[in-house]
Amino acid sequence: MRNFDYSIPTRIHFGKGQISKLGAEVKSCGNHALLVYGGGSIKKTGLYEVIRAQLQEQGIEVTELSGVEPNPRIESVREGVALCREHSVDVVLAVGGGSVLDCAKVIAGAVSYEGDAWDVVKDKTKITSVLPIVTVLTLSATGSEMDPFAVISNLSTNEKLGIGVEAFKPQASILDPEYTFSVSAYQTAAGTADIMSHILESYFTNEKGAFVQARLCEALLKTCIQYGPIAVAEPENYEARANLMWTSSLAINRLLVYGADVEWSVHPMEHELSAFYDITHGVGLAILTPNWMEYVRTEENLWKFVEYGVNVWGLDPDMDDHEIADAAIQLTRDFFSGLGIPATLQEVGIDESKLEIMAEKAAAQGLQEAFIPLEAEDVLEIYKLSL
């Protein structure tokens, strides 16, 4: 097990009705909030009114940034930064899924930098301070509600970049599974794939001594396999939504990687797909993951695929190791298909034309340090397997 420094300070208020704690949490951070949200679904569900009432009750002034898009764009960040400066905002309140939360995080950090916000995404050392962040989650997927990460897209340069800053961990997050009842079957499936990808990126590490971390990964994967299909079929099943929501947070709050750190593989490859084609992140991950597994599988790491097959998919350990690995990868593929996710890049409108440039860009994001080091030609092969 590797050395690590653990810190997960975010206060989580989980469950039905926990929104009642929002006002006090925001108030403890400041008196003027930037309320960040997406396309307005929170107005349809009534959540918007509940939140405004809570803020008003605490005497908190509110400035709004709405319309944050999926794969959030740098333009939204710039707009939020300008609003924060204009209104002397002292706390950022994000209400939505990972895109809204990520946008809010980078706003909270970029306010401290005088230049363009995109500079901050490319070089986080330009951030000198971060406004406190509070979140209300409405989609289980990215885990942004409890982690230091954000991903921002710049469509003008075809770039989608991740940034991790300790102070991006929210001060508090409200996690009410009922807020995810209205998430569509497609987005529920994509969210489940995103959660599973976060776990798999941690699970496939070369640190063999991280036994407890591997078992924790399996625990969370089994939860996704149990409840993903239920949530897709029964959107108002509280137990399914609750288990997925809490799993989404635990999958990426660093609990799984403390002591087992590894550079991620599939996320950098997918980021290029959504940077160029603006596809749904979780869908891109689901398409790439089984093909990545096929490609990186070797005799040396066969044990890991066997562990995956036996402990996660319940395969018979007495089977031949290669058969177990084959079956585990096929089960992964079938699971995502069973959730209704497209199985190929062509189905989401991606053809061969940009594979090479995307592979070049993905390989430049640290893939040489991944579970199996990947160069641009490796990424290209994985893309082709995924066509």
Add this chain to the structure above:
Amino acid sequence: MRNFDYSIPTRIHFGKGQISKLGAEVKSCGNHALLVYGGGSIKKTGLYEVIRAQLQEQGIEVTELSGVEPNPRIESVREGVALCREHSVDVVLAVGGGSVLDCAKVIAGAVSYEGDAWDVVKDKTKITSVLPIVTVLTLSATGSEMDPFAVISNLSTNEKLGIGVEAFKPQASILDPEYTFSVSAYQTAAGTADIMSHILESYFTNEKGAFVQARLCEALLKTCIQYGPIAVAEPENYEARANLMWTSSLAINRLLVYGADVEWSVHPMEHELSAFYDITHGVGLAILTPNWMEYVRTEENLWKFVEYGVNVWGLDPDMDDHEIADAAIQLTRDFFSGLGIPATLQEVGIDESKLEIMAEKAAAQGLQEAFIPLEAEDVLEIYKLSL
């Protein structure tokens, strides 16, 4: 899944050499530390000198409280409180296992109360403030390094009481697995049993919707089963010591019970054994646990024992459910015996004479709200099964 409010703010520095971060952590809490430790093994191992040098480097004044005993006594707490007042201590630094840490926690809380420290153990509302606590762990067992709990004994009244206070969560804890290399085989076995009992107390809940929590429990149980015997046989096996150490923290930092809260069963029963006979806590737990399982098993909760047998012990799910439960309980018993732990109360010097009074006292500690509600006569039966 039940509602919960998550908060695990303790900063953990895990791994070889992490002691280098101690000085700065203590300094961030204050300028005069009460250094609390046990029988002096930290002087034999050289840890004492390393710590004193770190504190000196930061210009931290030090007052010492040494000789804290296993099953820490209220007398040590009183002594520590007096020292804190006399020297205007502003941070408590505990170096040792759970007994030392628990003693330090109650000292940190009792300083704020003018009356006798035992009053505070019996009624935590008397605590008005808590000095910051920093710990250096030398034994993997109680999880005190990352939790809000402490257990203190009063041998004059044959009482051993638990107390949980949010501010008892340490500010920071140094977890270096190498510091546990010198722990004896017997104490390693007892520590492993203690960790497993913490997990089992959480695992046997009536909250069926807490799926992810159940899987996390199984992950940690499998880690104990994997590494307990290795650590007993090879005391300097870093991988085993590291996995047990981190598991001891995760087992009781509330990660397993958020959303699945249940009153504990075996701990209250064991506390009476060590209150009356001063036996090793983990040994008492290992003796009682399989017999508690036998006693509380019903047709209604058979599914939980089946889950335990299949997911933790790898039993064949096609076996008859009752056979799985039988086998799971027997495997639990055999595992503790295999670690070298006595299997009966008589082996640790406990006879029938005080069973009734201990059962009465145990039943008064919330056992009516446990997984299976237990009255005094139930506890008595479990004690008798354990003779």
